[in-house]
Amino acid sequence: MAYEFGNCLIDPDKHLFEYDGFPVHLEPQVFDLLLLLVDQKGRLVTKDDLVQTVWQGLNVSDATISARINAARKAVGDTGRVQAIIKTVHGRGFQLNVEVKAVAASAQTPDLxxxxxxxxxxxxxxxxxxxxxxxxxxxxxxxxxxxxxxxxxxxxxxxxxxxxxxxxxxxxxxxxxxxxxxxxxxxxxxxxxxxxxxxxxxxxxxxxxxxxxxxxxxxxxxxxxxxxxxxxxxxxxxxxxxxxxxxxxxxxxxxxxxxxxxxxxxxxxxxxxxxxxxxxxxxxxxxxxxxxxxxxxxxxxxxxxxxxxxxxxxxxxxxxxxxxxxxxxxxxxxxxxxxxxxxxxxxxxxxxxxxxxxxxxxxxxxxxxxxxxxxxxxxxxxxxxxxxxxxxxxxx
Structure with missing residues (x-):
C-alpha cells in the first residue's frame, strides 16, 4: 500500500518517495520522518514521537531533528515560510497539513x-x-x-x-x-x-x-x-x-x-x-x-x-x-x-x-x-x- 498527499507519494514497502511523479532519493531518517507524519494523517507528531520512531529512542539534538525536518520540507516542496505540506505547531511538534489517501498497488504511479x-x-x-x-x-x-x-x-x-x-x-x-x-x-x-x-x-x-x-x-x-x-x-x-x-x-x-x-x-x-x-x-x-x-x-x-x-x-x-x-x-x-x-x-x-x-x-x-x-x-x-x-x- 502506498500513500498520496499533496503532489507526493510514499511507498513504505518499496522504500519509494516521489514528488510530481518523479522518484526522489531520501536519507533513511528523512523517509521515516515523512512516513510517520503520513501515518498520523494530520494528527500532531511531537518531538518525542519523532525520537522514538525515527531514532529508536536515542538521544538526539534539536539541531539534528531540525535538519531532518528541513530535508523533508525540501522533498515535499515546502520551505520554512511556506508550510503547505508540513506544518510546525510551535512548542508542540509537527503535523501534515494535507489529506492523505491510500493508493492500491494496481493504481500506483509511475509503473516502476x-x-x-x-x-x-x-x-x-x-x-x-x-x-x-x-x-x-x-x-x-x-x-x-x-x-x-x-x-x-x-x-x-x-x-x-x-x-x-x-x-x-x-x-x-x-x-x-x-x-x-x-x-x-x-x-x-x-x-x-x-x-x-x-x-x-x-x-x-x-x-x-x-x-x-x-x-x-x-x-x-x-x-x-x-x-x-x-x-x-x-x-x-x-x-x-x-x-x-x-x-x-x-x-x-x-x-x-x-x-x-x-x-x-x-x-x-x-x-x-x-x-x-x-x-x-x-x-x-x-x-x-x-x-x-x-x-x-x-x-x-x-x-x-x-x-x-x-x-x-x-x-x-x-x-x-x-x-x-x-x-x-x-x-x-x-x-x-x-x-x-x-x-x-x-x-x-x-x-x-x-x-x-x-x-x-x-x-x-x-x-x-x-x-x-x-x-x-x-x-x-x-x-x-x-x-x-x-x-x-x-x-x-
Missing part, C-alpha cells in the same frame, strides 16, 4: 517496471567502432549522450547513475550508449575526435530508427551534442545541456577555481582505480565532493572496468581540446542549460557562455558544488523538474 530491465545491443560507427547501446523506459524518445566514464551494465547498478537513469526513463524511452574507448564499446581511440563522437551518437540514433529526438548531455558530452545538432539540425528537437563547456580546459583561459589539465592528468596517472590512493579523495573533490562512501566506491569500480589508465588520460586530453565556440550561433534548437554554481571541473562561466550564445536558450543555475549530479542533493529535485518540464514542452 519501466526500469527493471535494459536491452543492450551493438551497432557500428565510423572507423568500424563497435558501440554498445541500451534502451529502457516508456514514452517519447530521449537520447543521453555518452561521456568520459560510462559502462552500461555498471551504470545500471550504480548509486550515482541509476537514480538519474530512473528519473529520465520515468516518462521517456531512454537510449544510452558507451562512447568509443569506454565501457562495452570498442576500446580503440584511434581517430577519436569530436566528429567521431558525434558519429557514435548518430549510429545509435540510426540503429533505433530515431528521426527526430531530444538530447540529454552532461559535461564533455555537451560539445558532442552541439556538434551533432549543428551537423544534423533536423534530427534534434531539443537540447538539455548540464555542466558543459564551450572550450576545453587546454584551450580556454583559466577562470577562478578552474583546474588545469596537468593536474587532472597527474591525478589519473597517480592512482587510477586504486581505492586507497590519494587520487580518490582528489577525484571526489573535483567531481562530487558530497558523494557518499558507496558512491565513491562505485566510481572506483567504474574506473577499473571502463577504461585503462593510459586511455583515460588520452581521452581526457582529447576532450579537453573540444571547441564549439564557432558553432553556438548556428544552433536553433530549443535548449535548456543547467550548471552548478560551484562546479570545479567545468566553471559556471562556461555554462553562462553556452546559454548566452545559443539563441533562445534557457539558463538554470544550481546551488551546488558537484559536477556529477547526486540524488541526495537539495538541488536534485529542482534539476529533474526543470529537465522534465522542458522535455514536456517539446511535445506537440
Amino acid at each position: 517496471s519501466r526500469s527493471d530491465t535494459q536491452n543492450i545491443k551493438f551497432t557500428r560507427s565510423s572507423r568500424g567502432a563497435r558501440i554498445a547501446f541500451s534502451k529502457s523506459g516508456n514514452g517519447p524518445p530521449l537520447v543521453r549522450v555518452a561521456h568520459w566514464l560510462s559502462h552500461l551494465e555498471l551504470d545500471w547498478q550504480s548509486p550515482v547513475w541509476r537514480p538519474l537513469i530512473e528519473t529520465l526513463d520515468c516518462k521517456n524511452t531512454l537510449y544510452r550508449y558507451d562512447q568509443r574507448g569506454t565501457g562495452l564499446s570498442s576500446r580503440d581511440l584511434e581517430g577519436a575526435e569530436i566528429d567521431a563522437f558525434a558519429d557514435d551518437l548518430k549510429a545509435v540514433a540510426d540503429a533505433n530508427k530515431l528521426d527526430c529526438f531530444p538530447i540529454f548531455a552532461a559535461s564533455q558530452a555537451v560539445p558532442v551534442a552541439i556538434r551533432f545538432a549543428q551537423r544534423f539540425p533536423q534530427r534534434v528537437s531539443g537540447l538539455v545541456l548540464y555542466g558543459g563547456y564551450v572550450k576545453g580546459r587546454a584551450l580556454r583561459e583559466a577562470a577562478q577555481g578552474d583546474i588545469d589539465e596537468e593536474t587532472v592528468l597527474g591525478l589519473i596517472r597517480a592512482g587510477w582505480g586504486k581505492a586507497d590512493s590519494p587520487f580518490v579523495n582528489a577525484f571526489s573533490t573535483l567531481f562530487m565532493p558530497d558523494a557518499t562512501p558507496a558512491q565513491l566506491a562505485s566510481f572506483v569500480k567504474m574506473q577499473t572496468e571502463t577504461i585503462s589508465p593510459e586511455n583515460a588520460a588520452r581521452l581526457r586530453q582529447i576532450i579537453d581540446r573540444f571547441d564549439v565556440s564557432e558553432l553556438l550561433a548556428s544552433i536553433r534548437t530549443p535548449t535548456l542549460v543547467i550548471h552548478a554554481i560551484s562546479d570545479a571541473m567545468q566553471p559556471v562561466e562556461q555554462g553562462r557562455i553556452l546559454a548566452s550564445e545559443i539563441q533562445g536558450a534557457r539558463y538554470v543555475s544550481l546551488e551546488s558544488r558537484n559536477h556529477v549530479p547526486l540524488p541526495q542533493e537539495e538541488t536534485w529535485t529542482t534539476m529533474m523538474h526543470e529537465v522534465q518540464f522542458f522535455l514536456d514542452s517539446l511535445q506537440p
Whole structure:
C-alpha cells in the first residue's frame, strides 16, 4: 500500500518517495520522518514521537531533528515560510497539513517496471567502432549522450547513475550508449575526435530508427551534442545541456577555481582505480565532493572496468581540446542549460557562455558544488523538474 498527499507519494514497502511523479532519493531518517507524519494523517507528531520512531529512542539534538525536518520540507516542496505540506505547531511538534489517501498497488504511479530491465545491443560507427547501446523506459524518445566514464551494465547498478537513469526513463524511452574507448564499446581511440563522437551518437540514433529526438548531455558530452545538432539540425528537437563547456580546459583561459589539465592528468596517472590512493579523495573533490562512501566506491569500480589508465588520460586530453565556440550561433534548437554554481571541473562561466550564445536558450543555475549530479542533493529535485518540464514542452 502506498500513500498520496499533496503532489507526493510514499511507498513504505518499496522504500519509494516521489514528488510530481518523479522518484526522489531520501536519507533513511528523512523517509521515516515523512512516513510517520503520513501515518498520523494530520494528527500532531511531537518531538518525542519523532525520537522514538525515527531514532529508536536515542538521544538526539534539536539541531539534528531540525535538519531532518528541513530535508523533508525540501522533498515535499515546502520551505520554512511556506508550510503547505508540513506544518510546525510551535512548542508542540509537527503535523501534515494535507489529506492523505491510500493508493492500491494496481493504481500506483509511475509503473516502476519501466526500469527493471535494459536491452543492450551493438551497432557500428565510423572507423568500424563497435558501440554498445541500451534502451529502457516508456514514452517519447530521449537520447543521453555518452561521456568520459560510462559502462552500461555498471551504470545500471550504480548509486550515482541509476537514480538519474530512473528519473529520465520515468516518462521517456531512454537510449544510452558507451562512447568509443569506454565501457562495452570498442576500446580503440584511434581517430577519436569530436566528429567521431558525434558519429557514435548518430549510429545509435540510426540503429533505433530515431528521426527526430531530444538530447540529454552532461559535461564533455555537451560539445558532442552541439556538434551533432549543428551537423544534423533536423534530427534534434531539443537540447538539455548540464555542466558543459564551450572550450576545453587546454584551450580556454583559466577562470577562478578552474583546474588545469596537468593536474587532472597527474591525478589519473597517480592512482587510477586504486581505492586507497590519494587520487580518490582528489577525484571526489573535483567531481562530487558530497558523494557518499558507496558512491565513491562505485566510481572506483567504474574506473577499473571502463577504461585503462593510459586511455583515460588520452581521452581526457582529447576532450579537453573540444571547441564549439564557432558553432553556438548556428544552433536553433530549443535548449535548456543547467550548471552548478560551484562546479570545479567545468566553471559556471562556461555554462553562462553556452546559454548566452545559443539563441533562445534557457539558463538554470544550481546551488551546488558537484559536477556529477547526486540524488541526495537539495538541488536534485529542482534539476529533474526543470529537465522534465522542458522535455514536456517539446511535445506537440
